[in-house]
Amino acid sequence: MKHRDIRFLEILSLRGPNLWTYRPVLEAWVDIGELEDCPSNTIPGFVDRLCAWLPTLSEHRCSYGEPGGFVKRLQEGTWPGHILEHVTLELQNLAGTPGGFGRARETGVRGVYKVVVQAWQEEVTRACLHAARDLVMAAIEDTPFDVEATHARLREIAGRYLLAPNTSCIVNAAIAKERGIPSIRLSADNLVQLGYGSRQRRIWAAQSDRTGAIAQGIARDPELSARLLESCGLPVVDADEVPEGQDTRHSYRLLVVGGSLAAAARMDAAEGDSLHAVDVTEQVHPATASAACLAVRVIGLDIAGVDVLADDIARPLVAQNGAIAGVHEAPGLIHHMQTASGESRPVGLAIVDHLFPGGDTGRIPVVGITGSGGTTEVAHWVTEFLRLSGKFTGLACGDGLFLDRRRVEAGDCGTWRCGTHLLMNRAVEAAVLENSADVILGQGLAYDRCQVAVVTGIEPGRHYGRFYIEKPEQVFQVFRSQVDVVLPDGLAVLNAADPMVAEMAPLCDGEVIFFAVEPDLPVLQEHLANGGRAVFVRGGSLILASAAEELRLLPLAEIPFLSGNSSPERLKTVLAAVAAAWALGIANHVIRTGAETFSNEPADMTASDNSTPIFAPSIPLNA
Amino acid sequence: MKILNTRALRGPNLWGLHTAIQALVSCSGQEYFLNRMPGFEDRLRERFPQISSFPPDAALVSALELAALGLQAQAGCPVAFSRSVATLDPEIYQVIVEYTEEAVGRLAMELALELSAAARDDLPFDLSSALARLRDLDEEVRLGPSTGAIVAAAVVRGIPYRRLTEGSLVQFGWGSKQRRIQAAEMDSTSAIAESIAQDKELTKKLLDSAGVPVPKGRPVTDAEDAWAAACELGGPVVIKPRDGNQGKGVAANVETREDVLAAYHAAHEVSPNVMIEQYLTGQDFRLLVIGGRLIAAARREPPHVTGDGKHTIQELVDEVNSDPHRGSGHATSLTKIRLDEIALATLAQQDFDAGSVPRKGARVILRNNANLSTGGTATDVTDDVHPELAARAVAAAQMVGLDLCGVDVVCESVLTPLENQAAGVIEVNAAPGLRMHLQPSFGKGRPVGEAIISTMFDERDDGRIPIVAVAGTNGKTTTVRLIAHLLGLMGNRVGMTNSDGVYIANQRIDTGDCSGPRSARNVLFHPDVDAAVLETARGGILREGLGFDRCNVAVITNIGMGDHLGLNYICTVEDLAVVKRVIVHSVAPHGVAVLNAADPMVAGMADVCPGSVTFFAHDRHERVLANHLAQGKRGVFVDGDAIVGAKGKLRYRVALSEIPITRNGTIQFQIENSMAAIAAAWGLGISWEIIRRGMATFISDASTAPGRFNVFSYRGATLIADYGHNPDAIQALVQAVGSMPANRRLVVVSGAGDRRDEDLRQQTEILGEAFDEVILYQDDCQRGRADGEVLALLRDGLKNATRTTRTEEIRGEFCAIDAALARLNPGDLCLILIDRIDESLAHIARRIAEV
Structure with a gap:
């Protein structure tokens, strides 16, 4: 019996780069049943009702690329899945997360669609998706719908789950293209990790992980602060100097980040009790700026707000009875982001530059390994090369989660969750993550970008029947996600003997290293001729080849892993792993030593302790 | 006998390097000498038998002095030095008594006066209450055991320290090299990490992601879900409100369906968010991680008694408390068990009260925490900890982000890895108590303070910046400015005090006469100071002692005929020399005293210098200088048209024509100042190239050196x-x-x-x-x-x-x-x-x- 409504068969949370986009999304599998026969133009009054409830839908461009495009599509006739996508995005917009990616795609099953919407924050998007379904159904069925109450509820949810403005201003500055620093939210509060593994820094509003607890305590003790500032010759506001309300001096808030002045605002009294910030950063006298910075050093903070009373911030404090009224830890940034004149100081960027000086992106080498098979062994091999090069390496793959030599968790750990655990771990100096097609399809990648991506080979048939995947092009789309996220200075390691994999080379933002047993493959030869690099076998030896030279790394006979009647798969594993190690910049002699010494069973060589921990991790990351 | 005033000498002073109370005492008529007061000594000894012996012809003030010292010593303060000194005024004495805590020293002086009066007038004196007052005050004002241990470790390393508050905030080192601690927190201890540690659930989540075993668990939605979760976990569980405190609504060791449901409802009353997690059986251990290393580990037990089937709990507690090792404060390794409200509530949970008689062998817990201060015990197990277990504790600290923390582990034994037992980390504590590792109830104490200090200061770093102290009758200010100029040329941000003010990197931050210890301390506290040149006037030395414990170079320009004679019982140039000599006495063992060889008062100070001496004099044939040079030691003098630094056969020349302040060698006192400054710079290891450049570029005019020629x-x-x-x-x-x-x-x-x-x-x-x-x-x-x-x-x-x-x-x-x-x-x-x-x-x- 067919139904006539919108049903969610499944809602996948793709928490990292995925088939659709680099950003986290929710992918809803939607069954619209008989509504498949009811495009929007056939439901009387539907478009008007929808546009009346959500007038801002008129801004959506959709496929026409201009405002009003989506309304035009509604009028011409489009299906509920597509409408659901736009309505969800619009509800997110109204809840405070504007813009974002959306898609609606048919599956091979009649009436079933994949509706994809960008998830700034999973809970908020989930709530918007459900509200959108109810709203669209009400418009279809011409039943009442309380739009205002829905907005209010969604705004409340957004307020509860989204990062607070102080934190999001820093995070947004970090992840913006100019800095390209990855972020992981660590708690429901505003605790956010910037960067990965051992290179990470943490923030919590305008506090960094180097904001000292002692300094914080001093800042919170006004008497002690004043005494310490005074002993360093700084003018300090005397509490009983001027009766409150009769002080004619202006009140200023100076933001000091990493030892220099990042912003300054004059706080003018506006109507009621509210204050009204005027940006005066450019006017601050250098002596006044250096007094504020000294005050922050005396207290011992790395990021602080300094309250200053002065007639004019453009003059030195001593010349005008100016004084410091307090030094605050975790200062508010909002005054500098939303000034009365509408100017906005890049305070988030100032904090990011302080945490990651000199253009540092806070990244550790991340290797993503994907393909239809052989990926676990390649992952172990690459891990061993990294370990041999001296790095504390984490590995999340099909047979466990490993920290250095220790297996922390058994079972299939080539997952978003385990990968994220590695990237959160402050000990990890390099991470190797195996990603199956199912992980890319069902969870998303754990990292935003990677240093090296390895694609071992693709057998499309192995992936049919799940996630509505049924064509080779779709399988290609899945695996290319891995290559898409290679950093511009990163590399893709691709199997030249697999035409579908070799075809991904142009998709990579960075360099490509091909590997294959046969050196004479045309695609490989062409790559070398164009200045590319490749790893292959010639004369019984493993060769590292570039246009300029062919380096004989070692004879295959000296690789114990390949001794006896080893399978061709094993040789492929060694080639891929050696190519990845080369891509990581590991020295040739280290690669050679590794190839000569790695034991037969990669899983054994990594796991020094085969005991399964009694306490398998169980607390979900986003609990 | 009356005390006219008391002063605290907080740094090296006229009497020595120790901190001391100095009292000005007047005695009238018959009081001077004890032998004129028959029976006084006997009456004194009756009241305070522990007082040291003194000669029969001692002055009465000696009794006061020794009583003030003895009272402190009996109250547990490690003090040894005291002195009484007559002044020119026959009725006035100075009494100097060492202290470790200023407030205690002052109180001891008052009590000593009371004691003396009581002995004189044959009135009662309550010695035990006096000692109790001193002891209590000492415990109140001195550093707590954690901070104290860190400070003690710093002192051993020669790192200077200063308390910034009456609490436990302490500055180590000086100027730009300073660090701070506050109890068991370092200045590098992250505030965010502390917030994480306070959030137990977040901590567990992070530890779990890093492969550190933690009790399994999850939030539950309702009572049935709680039972389902308990079944998933298997074995006993803990049910608790997610954001409760002080154990409200927490039920531990729950196993049956009935108990789980009841526990869920109890927890739900405290908070709508209820957590369920595995109940770990085993003992409580505290692992102390400092700077990424496991430094100490202790097994902790809450205060408890063991039943004998005869005595009530009250009697059993009294029995335990009769152990002389159990004190009431931090001073002893064990603290008495209190049978207070919390203890009674804890007993009630076990269906006991103070009058219950537990059966033989029954263990009765009196508090659900194992803090030493509430009567718990700690047993050192540092040497037992399995390296894999230690590695997990270190990983836990790293994941939370704390450089100094106590990791609480529940396990059967620390001899095997956590992974091999039903064990886990249950909490990470910022600012952990250190007493259980310093003075465990049982087993070895561990060098925890040393570990903290070595995390903050590299092996060869003592946190000190170069200090030059300058004293003398004339030329101090110019000499100070010259030395500061030379240090500045080396790239240092120089802090300078003199009689005009305090200067930091050439900026005046204070005005007026700043040649005392307060200004010196301010300079040494300033975060932008890489080197300090401190004019050290007599007033401050007499009033309070020096503002620093040691200097690298002490310069005495001259004493001459003296100045300000007659003030503060300093009546002769000899007296004055003794005052100025204090800075020479404070020279570090590898430091240098720069002394004017032509001034006999100054030259004589060489004897008290713990470091080496560089003499200067216009005439190289000045006897003291010539002898010094003959021994191959350093001297500075004028040879023709240049100032010369000489040591053995080495000669370094700075032409007088290249020193503008000497006006081509015509102004004698500027030549003297230049020689002193050059000798000081040499002592600091400043290169001769920089010395020459500095002397050539030093400008002295009304704006840079007001009032100096x-x-x-x-x-x-x-x-x-x-x-x-x-x-x-x-x-x-x-x-x-x-x-x-x-x-x-x-x-x-x-x-x-x-x-x-x-x-x-x-x-x-x-x-x-x-x-x-x-x-x-x-x-x-x-x-x-x-x-x-x-x-x-x-x-x-x-x-x-x-x-x-x-x-x-x-x-x-x-x-x-x-x-x-x-x-x-x-x-x-x-x-x-x-x-x-x-x-x-x-x-x-x-x-x-x-x-």
């Missing part, structure tokens, strides 16, 4: 303004201006009322030999003298003047300057001895501008 030109005449105000300084100025050509010579001079008569008279005696005209002036401030008294003394000094032909007396400094200026013709020279430096220089500048 500031030379002006006025209508073709030469004006010299100087703050010189003692016979030595005036002698030096006469020498200096004598080398400058002039038609007529005028001088404007006044005198400070607090100087001795002979010193005032002597000033004009010297001037009368060198100046044609003298203008005497008197200012409002007569420092205790009658109107006209100073002028009369100055006039008196001119009685036998050989050169002076005209004398004029004027009221007011500015009027005197104006009168002198009015008399000047081109080619004349006028020396103006200014008193109010900044104002008079400004006045002179105004007059020059008017021309």
Whole structure:
């Protein structure tokens, strides 16, 4: 019996780069049943009702690329899945997360669609998706719908789950293209990790992980602060100097980040009790700026707000009875982001530059390994090369989660969750993550970008029947996600003997290293001729080849892993792993030593302790 | 006997390097000597038997002194030094008694006076209550055991420290090299990490992601879900509100369906968010991780008694508390168990009360926490910890982000990895108590303070910045400025104190006479100071001692005829030398004292210097200098047209023509100052290239060195303004201006009322030999003298003047300057001895501008 409504068969949370986009999304599998026969133009009054409830839908461009495009599509006739996508995005917009990616795609099953919407924050998007379904159904069925109450509820949810403005201003500055620093939210509060593994820094509003607890305590003790500032010759506001309300001096808030002045605002009294910030950063006298910075050093903070009373911030404090009224830890940034004149100081960027000086992106080498098979062994091999090069390496793959030599968790750990655990771990100096097609399809990648991506080979048939995947092009789309996220200075390691994999080379933002047993493959030869690099076998030896030279790394006979009647798969594993190690910049002699010494069973060589921990991790990351 | 005043000498002082209370005590009539007060000593000993012995002819103040020392010692303070010193006034003594805590020292002095009075008048004295007061005060004001252990470790490393508050905030090291601690927190301890540690669930989530075993668990939605979760986990569970505190609504060791449901409802009453997690069985361990290393581990037990089937819990507690190792504060390794409200509530949970008689062998817990301060015990197990287990504790600290923390582990044994037992980390604590590792109830104490200090300071770093202390009668300020200039050229941000103010990297941050210990401490606290040059005046040394424990270089420019004699019982130049010598005594073992070989008072200080000595003198044949050089030691002198640094066969020359302040070698006192500064710079290891460059670029004018031989030109005449105000300084100025050509010579001079008569008279005696005209002036401030008294003394000094032909007396400094200026013709020279430096220089500048 067919139904006539919108049903969610499944809602996948793709928490990292995925088939659709680099950003986290929710992918809803939607069954619209008989509504498949009811495009929007056939439901009387539907478009008007929808546009009346959500007038801002008129801004959506959709496929026409201009405002009003989506309304035009509604009028011409489009299906509920597509409408659901736009309505969800619009509800997110109204809840405070504007813009974002959306898609609606048919599956091979009649009436079933994949509706994809960008998830700034999973809970908020989930709530918007459900509200959108109810709203669209009400418009279809011409039943009442309380739009205002829905907005209010969604705004409340957004307020509860989204990062607070102080934190999001820093995070947004970090992840913006100019800095390209990855972020992981660590708690429901505003605790956010910037960067990965051992290179990470943490923030919590305008506090960094180097904001000292002692300094914080001093800042919170006004008497002690004043005494310490005074002993360093700084003018300090005397509490009983001027009766409150009769002080004619202006009140200023100076933001000091990493030892220099990042912003300054004059706080003018506006109507009621509210204050009204005027940006005066450019006017601050250098002596006044250096007094504020000294005050922050005396207290011992790395990021602080300094309250200053002065007639004019453009003059030195001593010349005008100016004084410091307090030094605050975790200062508010909002005054500098939303000034009365509408100017906005890049305070988030100032904090990011302080945490990651000199253009540092806070990244550790991340290797993503994907393909239809052989990926676990390649992952172990690459891990061993990294370990041999001296790095504390984490590995999340099909047979466990490993920290250095220790297996922390058994079972299939080539997952978003385990990968994220590695990237959160402050000990990890390099991470190797195996990603199956199912992980890319069902969870998303754990990292935003990677240093090296390895694609071992693709057998499309192995992936049919799940996630509505049924064509080779779709399988290609899945695996290319891995290559898409290679950093511009990163590399893709691709199997030249697999035409579908070799075809991904142009998709990579960075360099490509091909590997294959046969050196004479045309695609490989062409790559070398164009200045590319490749790893292959010639004369019984493993060769590292570039246009300029062919380096004989070692004879295959000296690789114990390949001794006896080893399978061709094993040789492929060694080639891929050696190519990845080369891509990581590991020295040739280290690669050679590794190839000569790695034991037969990669899983054994990594796991020094085969005991399964009694306490398998169980607390979900986003609990 | 009366105490007129007491002072705390907080740094190295006249009497030694220890902190001490100095009391000024007056005794009248028959009180001086004990042997004139029959029976006093017996009565004293009756009241305070532990007092040290003293000779029968001792002064009464000695009894006071020894009582103040003895009372502190009996109260547990490690003090040993005391002294009584007679003054010129036969009725007044100075009594000096070491202290470890200022407040305790002061109280001990008061109590000692009470004791003496009681012994004299045969009145009762309650010794035990006096000692209890001292002990309690000491415990209240001294550093707690955690902070104390860290400070002690710093002291062993030679790292200086200073308490910034009455609490546990302590500064280690100085200036830009300083670090801070507050109890068991370092300045590098992250506030965010502390917030994470406070959130137990977040902590567990992070530890779990890092592969550190934690109790399994999850939030539950309702009672049925709680039961489902308990079944998933298997075995006993803990059910608790997610954001509860103090154990409210927590049920531990719950197993049956009925109990789980009941526990869920109890937890739900405290918070809507209920957590369920595995109940770990085993013992409580605390692992202390510092700087990424496991430093100590202890097994902790809450206060408990074991039933014997006969005695009540109250009786069992009393029995345990009768152990003499159990004290009531932090001083002992165990603390008494309190049977208070919390204990009774804990008993109630076990269906007991204080009168219950538990069966034999039953373990009765009296509190659900194992803190030593509430009667718990700690047993050191550091050496037992399995390396894999230690690695998990370190990983936990790293994941939370704490550089100093206590990791709480529940496990059966620390001898095997956590993974091999039903065990886990249950909590990470910021600012952990250290006492359980310093003084465990059982087992070895661990060097925790040392571990913290070595995390903050590299092996060879003692947190010190170079300090140069400068004292002397004349030339201090210029010498200080010269040394600061040389240190600045090396790229240091120099903190400088002198009698004009405090300067940080050439910026004046304080004004007035800043040559005392408070200004010195401020400089050493300033975060931007890489090196300090501190003028160290006698006043501060007498009042409070030095503001630092040690210096790298001490410079004594001269003592000469002295200055300010007669103040503070410093009556002779010998007394003065003893005061100034304090900085020489504070020289570090590898440091240098720079001493004026031509001044016998100064040269004699070489004996007390713990480091080496560099002598300077104009004449290399000066006996002390010549002997010193002959032994291959360092000396600085003038050889022809250069200042020479000599050691053995080495010679470093700085041409006088390249030292502008000496005016081509014509101004003797600037040559002296230059030699002192060069010797100090040499002692600091500054290269001769920089020394030469620095001497050549040092400028001394009214803006950089106000009141220090500031030379002006006025209508073709030469004006010299100087703050010189003692016979030595005036002698030096006469020498200096004598080398400058002039038609007529005028001088404007006044005198400070607090100087001795002979010193005032002597000033004009010297001037009368060198100046044609003298203008005497008197200012409002007569420092205790009658109107006209100073002028009369100055006039008196001119009685036998050989050169002076005209004398004029004027009221007011500015009027005197104006009168002198009015008399000047081109080619004349006028020396103006200014008193109010900044104002008079400004006045002179105004007059020059008017021309």
